[in-house]
Amino acid sequence: MRISATNCPLVLLPGYMLDESLWDEVVPLLQWEAPVHRLPLSPGATTEAIAHSVAQAAPERFVLVGFSLGGYIARKVAELYPERVAALVLVASSLEVDSAERTKAKQDAIRALDPSTFRGLSMGAIAQSLHPDRRGDRELVTRIREMGRRLGYEALVLQSGLQRDGIAAASLTCPTLVIGAAQDPLRSARETRELAEAIPGARLDVIEQSGHMLPLEQPEALVRAIAAFLHGQKNAL
Secondary structure (H helix, E strand, C coil): CCEECCCCCEEEECCCCCCHHHHCCCHHHEECCCCEEECCCCCCCCHHHHHHHHHHHCCCCEEEEEECHHHHHHHHHHHHCCCCEEEEEEECCCCCCCCHHHHHHHHHHHHCCCHHHCCCCCHHHHHHCCCHHHCCCHHHHHHHHHHHHHHCHHHHHHHHCCCCCCCCCCCCCCCEEEEEECCCCCCCHHHHHHHHHHCCCCEEEEECCCCCCHHHHCHHHHHHHHHHHHHCCCCCC
């Protein structure tokens, strides 16, 4: 299935300890008249630093899709470069932030690990992020873990230490779609709804039969939601 979308360039951002291969099932489903850019969450100590890196690598004007942690970065890009972000899609993301104390505790626990033995996030933690029907899918769990292994220990330290507060929502002006997963154990329905309600004019779409990893668990449904939203924004793009 190939889904026609828009002629505006598209930028895709992955989530926590995930790389650009997160979008391997999504990209073939899109038929674009302009390039699709799969960008990493470049190393940075702040969301602002990562957002600047995204903007430097992105085209002049683009539709921005951010998954999970990438959704926080996407909001920061839209805040810092409002004239460049034509539309925003936030997938399995949230407004929630960790306290400084919780962030420090996480970093301390991570720094206690032996970097030489880091092989990615734990299989159990990854499995618990998925829809119950997919938790036994060892191939999928291993694939997600491999992304973290490729990123490495330093990425784990940096991404775990990011402060997610101070990122705009109410002041965003671009057309925005918030997409949640009905069975997401990491981002609740309340969080998804509150994110959509915080952004003026944002639309909310919830995809059934998926846990947190929407681009891998339900890529076709995700692309349909994105394409339907962008078709409705053609005049703005």
